[in-house]
Amino acid sequence: MAARESGGEFGAFLAGFLTGALVGAVVALLFAPRSGEETRRLLQERGIELKSQAEEVASQTRSQIEAALLEARRRAEEAAAEARRRAEEMRKWLEESRAQMEQMLAQARGAPSAPAGGSPTEGPSA
Template identity: 45%
Template sequence: MDNRDNDFGAFLAGFVIGALVGAATALILAPQSGPATRQQIVDMSSDLRHTADTQAREYRDKAGAIIADTRDRAQQLTEQVQDQVRIVLDAGKDQVEQAAENLNNGAAPDLG
């Protein structure tokens, strides 16, 4: 998952840098008037902002799903550990009760 985040970060950085270089090149080499060029830049930046918002929303949704899945797994593991602890405690309790019963009956305790 970390590799995908790095890949997306590199893609997004390249996209933004490319958009800025493209906008600067368009300003320098533009065969159109200043107002038309400015409008084109405004339109391009609006498209870029929309793309970034969409990507951010998608990654936020994916992160939410991963967090929910991780919480569910953690809850399952917690329950499994609690079950195992109960089993061990019950076994220890049974051994203590058996040893106490043996002592009450006068038998030597079983230490093994």
């Protein structure tokens, strides 16, 4: 999460920097002692440069987002695999516990070995 927050802070800084650079360039060109044609040409050149920089920043940001998504997917897959592994362990433990309980119940029911067809308190039939 810290990486996401620092990425957001960097993106905000970069956006502010580019906006400030654009405003500064326009103000400098408008107040410079040049002819209108020369000023328009300089504005066009600066616009092209800023567009190129914005495209580069967008490409870098896209790459960072894709990398973050891949990392998130990898972590989610690892978590899912771990959850499946633990669920399987729990299932096995429950099956073993059930088998032990059934064995204990069977032993408890059959502890005083009663003959078939009679109760344990009855003696031999005559």
